[in-house]
Amino acid sequence: MATVTAVLHRGVVDSDEPILCADDLGVLRGDGVFETINVREGRAFLLDRHLARMAASAERMEFELPDEAALAALAEQALAAWRESAGGEGALRLVATRGREHGGPPTVFATVDPVSRERILPRRDGLRIATATLGVDADARGRAPWLLGGVKALSYATTMAVMRWAKSQGADDALWVSADGFALEGPTSSLLWLEGETLCTTPVSAGILPGTTSAFLLENAPKAGLKTAERLIPVEELREAEAAWLTSSVRGVAFITSIDGESVDQRPDVTAELDKLAGFDVPS
Ligand SMILES: Cc1ncc(COP(=O)(O)O)c(C=O)c1O
16 A cells, blocks of 8 residues: 555545546556656655656657646645655655547546655665666667657666566666667666776666656766766676666665675765765665
8 A cells, every 4th residue: 555645636535545547557558657756855766857757758649748747736736735744855656548448538646655764775785787778779768769768667677677687696686688688777777887087877878768867867967076977888888897887766875895796886976976976875
């Protein structure tokens, strides 16, 4: 049960109350979009960027989302209830499905849940990564928009499958690698790495989801004395990088400790700077 649930045009409802119909295309087809947003001190971090990405995702999937003001108001209804009930670090989900099979408006709701200690321990302990082929070249999703590269769609079944597979390999998470050998992103996170004093990430042209956390870190990296770049990196080169991280809104900044069982270099000083820039608390 979610801690807080709010439904568009209805407001906060009992989280045990059913809010979807059996013919909702979000359920039948994973046909919808979503955002997961870090909540700290009762406020959603980088909400505007998440709303902009959600609108872009819906546009790519050709369905109409309520405007950003309506979504922001829905988020605020959920957050107000969260502030009253719990507080502390949370995860706000905004979900919009295409709606019911035979037409009608999108189904839109928000939830807020506490963030478990286990979910944020990678900020302290890092992640062991297993590489997994995406099965297509790095430029394929640019040429094939139906693959929905760069869209945060609800259909995350392959995402969940690759994370289960990574765990079966003794890793904590996976790293998608294109068929032509480039490291792209995590199944639910963006890839950053360090070359000298340059913080690098994958270009959006490779079909990755444009991460809000990674974009914020790159924009603010000069404050930590870092230069920035976007480029494709062959996975073999990533293994030799000075440090690499997977970043996402709730997990925060997680340094990579090994790739396919081989230890990789780390820069704890830069990890600490990145945590500071984005304001992530590191659990003790
Ligand atoms: C595929 C993918 N890449 C990157 C990210 C990281 O995005 P953000 O930093 O906006 O959470 C996510 C987040 O869930 C994701 O699903």
